[in-house]
Amino acid sequence: MDISDYLQRRGGVARTSQLERAGFGRAAVNKAVAEGNIVRSSRGVYGIPSGVNPLLQAVKHGGLLTCLSAAPAYTLWTLKDAAALHICRSHPVQTSGLFEHGRPKHPKHAWLPVAGLADVLLHGLRCLPELESLVMVQSAVGRGDISLEFLYSRSTGRRNGKTRKILDMVIPRADSVLEVLANSHFARAGLRVRRHVLIPGVGEVDFLIEECLVVETDGSTHFEPRSVKKDQRRNNKSILGGYLVLRYYYEDVVYSPDDMVAEVLAVLELRRCGVFPRGEEWERTQMRNF
Incomplete structure (x- = not known):
C-alpha cells in the first residue's frame, strides 16, 4: 500500500505523525509530494490532490468537522450540503469562512478528523433549521447508532427547548427522508396519522391519514418501469378496498x-x-354495481 492508498482509506488526509506510524518516512513523503501524488496542505498536514477537501481543511485549522460538514462521514441523511465549514476545536478562534461550534465534548471519530456522532448531532440540533437537523438525527437514531434517550439527556435546561422539540419529532421508524418530512408536515396540520400500515391485498403503505386516505412518498426508485406498474396496481387495490390514495x-x-x-x-x-x-x-354502492 502506497501513501496515496493510505490517505484514500483515511478520508484523504493525515498528519506527519500518522504517516510515520504507518511506516512512511520523511523521504517517502517528500517523494510523493514531488511526484504530485499527495499535497502538503499546511505544516505537517498532507492530503490527496482532489480539490477542496473538508477533512483537509479541518486538520489545517486544527479542528474536527462537525454539524452538517460531518454528516457524510457518518452517512447521515441531509437536505443540503454545507455552505460553510462547520468545525469544533479545543481552542475556538473566530476564523473567516468557518462556523465555530466550540469545544468537542464527546469521543471523536475513530480515525477521521471528525467530531464524535454525539457532538455532530447536538451541534446540528442547535445550529441548523428544524427539519435539516431532524433528518440527521432520524437517520442516526433509526439505524441504532445513538439513542434518543442519550440525546435528551444532553439537551436539558431552558436553552435547549428547541432541541427537545426536534427530538420529540423523531419517529420509531422512517425508511426515507421523505417519510420524516411528510410526517412532520402532517402532524403540524393536526391530522391523525398512522405510519407503515399493512392493508390486506395492498401491503404496507407509508401513511394512513384519518383512517381513509393512503399517502405514499416515492423516491427515485419508484420511477423505474417495474416500480411504476407495481405502484399503480397498489393504488387500484387500495381504492377497491375503500381507501383514497395520493x-x-x-x-x-x-x-x-x-x-x-x-x-x-x-x-x-x-x-x-x-x-x-x-x-x-361504499359497500352499498359496490353491491348495487354488482
Whole structure:
C-alpha cells in the first residue's frame, strides 16, 4: 500500500505523525509530494490532490468537522450540503469562512478528523433549521447508532427547548427522508396519522391519514418501469378496498410541503362532504354495481 492508498482509506488526509506510524518516512513523503501524488496542505498536514477537501481543511485549522460538514462521514441523511465549514476545536478562534461550534465534548471519530456522532448531532440540533437537523438525527437514531434517550439527556435546561422539540419529532421508524418530512408536515396540520400500515391485498403503505386516505412518498426508485406498474396496481387495490390514495415525490415533500398538505386537507374535506362514499355507503354502492 502506497501513501496515496493510505490517505484514500483515511478520508484523504493525515498528519506527519500518522504517516510515520504507518511506516512512511520523511523521504517517502517528500517523494510523493514531488511526484504530485499527495499535497502538503499546511505544516505537517498532507492530503490527496482532489480539490477542496473538508477533512483537509479541518486538520489545517486544527479542528474536527462537525454539524452538517460531518454528516457524510457518518452517512447521515441531509437536505443540503454545507455552505460553510462547520468545525469544533479545543481552542475556538473566530476564523473567516468557518462556523465555530466550540469545544468537542464527546469521543471523536475513530480515525477521521471528525467530531464524535454525539457532538455532530447536538451541534446540528442547535445550529441548523428544524427539519435539516431532524433528518440527521432520524437517520442516526433509526439505524441504532445513538439513542434518543442519550440525546435528551444532553439537551436539558431552558436553552435547549428547541432541541427537545426536534427530538420529540423523531419517529420509531422512517425508511426515507421523505417519510420524516411528510410526517412532520402532517402532524403540524393536526391530522391523525398512522405510519407503515399493512392493508390486506395492498401491503404496507407509508401513511394512513384519518383512517381513509393512503399517502405514499416515492423516491427515485419508484420511477423505474417495474416500480411504476407495481405502484399503480397498489393504488387500484387500495381504492377497491375503500381507501383514497395520493402519491407525492421528492419535489412535493421537500419544496412544496404546503401544497401537499393543502391537497390532503382538500381530499378529506371532499370526503366529509360526501363526494367520495365511505364505509357502509361504499359497500352499498359496490353491491348495487354488482
